[in-house]
Amino acid sequence: EVQLVQSGAEVKKPGESLKISCKGSGYSFTSYWIGWVRQMPGKGLEWMGIIYPGDSDTRYSPSFQGQVTISADKSISTAYLQWSSLKASDTAMYYCARSYSSSWYNWFDPWGQGTLVTVSS
Amino acid sequence: SSELTQDPAVSVALGQTVRITCQGDSLRSYYASWYQQKPGQAPVLVIYGKNNRPSGIPDRFSGSSSGNTASLTITGAQAEDEADYYCNSRDSSGNPWVFGGGTKLTVL
Numbered sequence: 046e047v048q049l050v051q052s053g054a055e056v057k058k059p060g061e062s063l064k065i066s067c068k069g070s071g072y073s074f075t076s077y078w079i080g081w082v083r084q085m086p087g088k089g090l091e092w093m094g095i096i097y098p099g100d101s102d103t104r105y106s107p108s109f110q111g112q113v114t115i116s117a118d119k120s121i122s123t124a125y126l127q128w129s130s131l132k133a134s135d136t137a138m139y140y141c142a143r144s145y146s147s148s149w150y151n152w153f154d155p156w157g158q159g160t161l162v163t164v165s166s
Numbered sequence: 167s168s169e170l171t172q173d174p175a176v177s178v179a180l181g182q183t184v185r186i187t188c189q190g191d192s193l194r195s196y197y198a199s200w201y202q203q204k205p206g207q208a209p210v211l212v213i214y215g216k217n218n219r220p221s222g223i224p225d226r227f228s229g230s231s232s233g234n235t236a237s238l239t240i241t242g243a244q245a246e247d248e249a250d251y252y253c254n255s256r257d258s259s260g261n262p263w264v265f266g267g268g269t270k271l272t273v274l
Binding site (some may be wrong): 046065080082089090091092095104106107140142146149151152153154155157158159 | 208209210
C-alpha cells in the first residue's frame, strides 16, 4: 500500500524554527515528486512547493519562496518542510502528497494525513 | 488569487447529476486533476487526465474538458459526496502547479 505518514501536531511561538516530516512507503520514493500544500483554517488548498527526492530538484510557489525550505533524505524515504522563524500567520494544516506529472496531466496521490501547526505567543 | 476559478458553492438533489467547473487559461493545454475533501480529512484524488479514476473511486465521478473549462460531473449524487472539491493544474504564469479556490457541494 502506498502511504505517506506525516509527523505530529506542533505548537510553537513566533520566531521559533520548525521542521515537519513526511515519510513515504510502499513505492519507489526516488521516482516520484513530493509536494507540500497549505490549508489555513477554513480556507482552500495552496500549493507551496515540490521536490524530486531522486536528485533533490526543488520548485517553490512564488508565494512561499524564501519563507520555507523543502528538502528530502532519500536514504530514509522522508521529505521535510521547515521554517526558520515562524509567524502567527503560518498557523495551518500542512499536507504532503506524492505527485506525478506528464506533458498532459498531473496528480497528487496519496496525501499524508496532515500536520497541524499552531503558532501562538 | 487563484489562476483557476471555481464556483464557491453548488447544490444538488440526492440522486441527481451535478457538474462542478474550473476555469483557467492553462486548461486549454493541460488537463485538470480533481480532489475531494471531507471535513477533517485529507484530500483524495478522484479524477485525473482526460477522464481517469483512481482505484476505489465510484464510476459516478467523471471528468471532461472544453476550451478553458474543466468539469467534474457526479451522476446520481449520493449523500456521501457532500464535500469540498478542488481542481489543480498548471499555473499559466509559469509556476508548476495551482489549485482552484474550491467548490462546496451540498447534497439536498
